[in-house]
Amino acid sequence: MREGPGMEGVVRLIRGDLDKLENSIEKLLTTRVTFIRDVVHHLVKSGGKRIRPILVILSSKLCGYEADGHLPYAAIVEFIHTATLLHDDVVDNAETRRGTATANTVWGNESSVLVGDFLFSKSFDLMVSGGNEEILKVMSKATTDLAEGEILELLKTSDAKTLEEEYFEVIGCKTAVLLSAACEIGALLGKVDDEKRKALRDFGYHVGMAFQLTDDLLDYTSSGKTLGKDAGRDLKEGKVTLPLIHALKSATGKEKAFIEEGLTKKRVTGKDFRTIKGIIEKYEGLDYTAELSRGHISCAKELLAIFPDSPYKSALLDLANHIVERET
Amino acid sequence: MREGPGMEGVVRLIRGDLDKLENSIEKLLTTRVTFIRDVVHHLVKSGGKRIRPILVILSSKLCGYEADGHLPYAAIVEFIHTATLLHDDVVDNAETRRGTATANTVWGNESSVLVGDFLFSKSFDLMVSGGNEEILKVMSKATTDLAEGEILELLKTSDAKTLEEEYFEVIGCKTAVLLSAACEIGALLGKVDDEKRKALRDFGYHVGMAFQLTDDLLDYTSSGKTLGKDAGRDLKEGKVTLPLIHALKSATGKEKAFIEEGLTKKRVTGKDFRTIKGIIEKYEGLDYTAELSRGHISCAKELLAIFPDSPYKSALLDLANHIVERET
Numbered sequence: 001m002r003e004g005p006g007m008e009g010v011v012r013l014i015r016g017d018l019d020k021l022e023n024s025i026e027k028l029l030t031t032r033v034t035f036i037r038d039v040v041h042h043l044v045k046s047g048g049k050r051i052r053p054i055l056v057i058l059s060s061k062l063c064g065y066e067a068d069g070h071l072p073y074a075a076i077v078e079f080i081h082t083a084t085l086l087h088d089d090v091v092d093n094a095e096t097r098r099g100t101a102t103a104n105t106v107w108g109n110e111s112s113v114l115v116g117d118f119l120f121s122k123s124f125d126l127m128v129s130g131g132n133e134e135i136l137k138v139m140s141k142a143t144t145d146l147a148e149g150e151i152l153e154l155l156k157t158s159d160a161k162t163l164e165e166e167y168f169e170v171i172g173c174k175t176a177v178l179l180s181a182a183c184e185i186g187a188l189l190g191k192v193d194d195e196k197r198k199a200l201r202d203f204g205y206h207v208g209m210a211f212q213l214t215d216d217l218l219d220y221t222s223s224g225k226t227l228g229k230d231a232g233r234d235l236k237e238g239k240v241t242l243p244l245i246h247a248l249k250s251a252t253g254k255e256k257a258f259i260e261e262g263l264t265k266k267r268v269t270g271k272d273f274r275t276i277k278g279i280i281e282k283y284e285g286l287d288y289t290a291e292l293s294r295g296h297i298s299c300a301k302e303l304l305a306i307f308p309d310s311p312y313k314s315a316l317l318d319l320a321n322h323i324v325e326r327e328t
Numbered sequence: 329m330r331e332g333p334g335m336e337g338v339v340r341l342i343r344g345d346l347d348k349l350e351n352s353i354e355k356l357l358t359t360r361v362t363f364i365r366d367v368v369h370h371l372v373k374s375g376g377k378r379i380r381p382i383l384v385i386l387s388s389k390l391c392g393y394e395a396d397g398h399l400p401y402a403a404i405v406e407f408i409h410t411a412t413l414l415h416d417d418v419v420d421n422a423e424t425r426r427g428t429a430t431a432n433t434v435w436g437n438e439s440s441v442l443v444g445d446f447l448f449s450k451s452f453d454l455m456v457s458g459g460n461e462e463i464l465k466v467m468s469k470a471t472t473d474l475a476e477g478e479i480l481e482l483l484k485t486s487d488a489k490t491l492e493e494e495y496f497e498v499i500g501c502k503t504a505v506l507l508s509a510a511c512e513i514g515a516l517l518g519k520v521d522d523e524k525r526k527a528l529r530d531f532g533y534h535v536g537m538a539f540q541l542t543d544d545l546l547d548y549t550s551s552g553k554t555l556g557k558d559a560g561r562d563l564k565e566g567k568v569t570l571p572l573i574h575a576l577k578s579a580t581g582k583e584k585a586f587i588e589e590g591l592t593k594k595r596v597t598g599k600d601f602r603t604i605k606g607i608i609e610k611y612e613g614l615d616y617t618a619e620l621s622r623g624h625i626s627c628a629k630e631l632l633a634i635f636p637d638s639p640y641k642s643a644l645l646d647l648a649n650h651i652v653e654r655e656t
Contacts, residue, residue: 033476087445090441091442
């Protein structure tokens with residue numbers, strides 16, 4: 001199984017489509033209200049990784065789709081992702097994202113809520129105009145799961161008793177389902193058989209799980225500079241992620257109490273964070289998370305075995321590897 | 329043109345459907361997260377007027393639709409309305425609605441944002457499953473307009489220079505478009521010709537305009553007891569509505585300055601409100617608003633002339649009259 005040099009090769013392979021994608025994003029973002037464009041630009045143009053559109057593009061190509069009808073869907077998946085970011089930042093009271101001020105910091109929570117709603121409605125409006133009923137089904141199911149996942153996560157805030165299964169359900173819904181839908185769009189456009197459609201859908205799901213696991217790991221290990229956000233943000237926001245859940249399983253009463261206090265504290269200090277990170281490391285919470293993440297990537301890669309070799313298949317495998325190897 | 333005794337007669341005529349609607353609302357609100365049901369129940373079951381579902385039901389019946397397929401759409405239109413209420417209350421920092429604490433007061437802004445998102449996604453998911461492409465088009469267009477209207481309104485907050493046309497655009501998008509869509513759903517289910525479809529769509533639009541104009545009027549005239557909210561809430565929130573816009577056209581420099589100050593003040597006192605209401609009355613801003621509202625109702629009623637007489641037509645005419653005559 002040939003595996004290329006990471007995301008650079010992926011981007012090079014679909015450079016033409018990625019350029020067209022930026023045009024699609026501009027073209028589809030029609031609105032009578034110029035302010036909406038300003039807010040959306042702030043996020044869409046601030047150096048996101050375009051993982052979801054890239055999955056739409058590669059999956060479409062892998063399935064032999066040759067026209068340009070995948071690009072609006074690639075843009076729409078990014079719009080929906082952007083809508084969730086806008087609302088997430090309000091829910092989390094986040095002040096920065098990718099190193100720059102969040103939209104709610106610049107324009108207020110009100111704008112973030114309403115522009116998120118606009119992006120969401122506009123996305124459905126565009127998909128309805130697109131007229132592909134199967135894609136509409138996949139996407140409306142995905143966004144419903146997504147909203148449920150976000151609510152489940154909110155309900156589990158600061159809950160040190162959160163179970164591993166509950167965490168998996170949260171990240172499955174809030175992250176993996178949309179990456180899965182992105183891949184399934186490619187299968188639907190390429191009109192492949194049900195077996196391949198399912199393989200791509202599951203590929204996206206496992207990649208999504210690995211993506212979020214890695215994100216939650218990096219939140220404990222990265223420096224502010226590389227992740228564009230401060231390490232320890234999850235802890236500050238009371239988000240109980242796998243590294244912590246794993247450590248809590250074996251922690252002493254005293255350690256548990258310290259973590260519980262950290263999760264509910266108004267202000268988590270650098271010292272608190274380092275102590276909790278130390279507890280996580282003691283019980284190998286980071287290694288455990290990395291291992292599960294790699295496991296999902298292995299599953300994902302195996303699922304592509306039923307597709308004949310092609311540059312697009314190699315690119316999807318590279319992307320999968322990149323998901324767990326990235327440091328930002 | 330026979331016109332009945334108001335909403336009591338309307339409700340009596342479709343009592344069976346309204347009972348079934350409550351079941352539909354329960355049945356369609358499936359989710360793995362029971363918390364979502366609690367939040368939605370808080371709003372959906374708190375004595376809303378069900379104007380939008382009633383429009384779906386009456387329009388369907390008017391157009392000869394005889395099955396039960398209109399009830400899910402009646403429920404969905406109410407879900408979408410509820411989603412906008414959840415988000416509106418976050419945007420407006422509202423503490424009460426219809427006399428009871430808002431969801432954001434009870435469960436926090438985070439829950440209101442995310443449960444609103446869920447209702448919105450779920451509504452699209454249900455409509456996509458319903459498989460009526462024309463209804464999907466109408467509704468996805470309507471919700472996009474709705475989001476734009478909300479943003480336009482936000483941008484005009486505290487802006488004493490807001491033009492009448494701008495105000496009409498705001499209320500057209502944020503209110504009239506959804507009532508218009510509710511009526512158009514009935515036309516689509518009943519499969520009437522384009523002329524009747526357009527008549528019902530426009531009927532809903534004019535009723536919606538009158539509905540919002542009356543709301544904005546009542547905000548200056550009603551007592552807290554009847555409207556379930558304090559009079560003067562719009563002024564406190566910096567909402568520049570027609571009574572004020574009309575008065576500002578003729579007000580003296582001193583009066584204008586007082587109104588401008590009121591719109592930007594952190595705390596509007598009862599005395600401020602009474603002074604500004606006095607200025608509005610001096611320039612007949614309330615009469616002017618009532619007159620425009622009645623004008624829209626006249627237009628709406630004329631549009632139904634192309635439909636043969638029936639109890640459903642009479643009920644729609646009664647509902648139209650009720651919209652401008654109501655005191656709550």
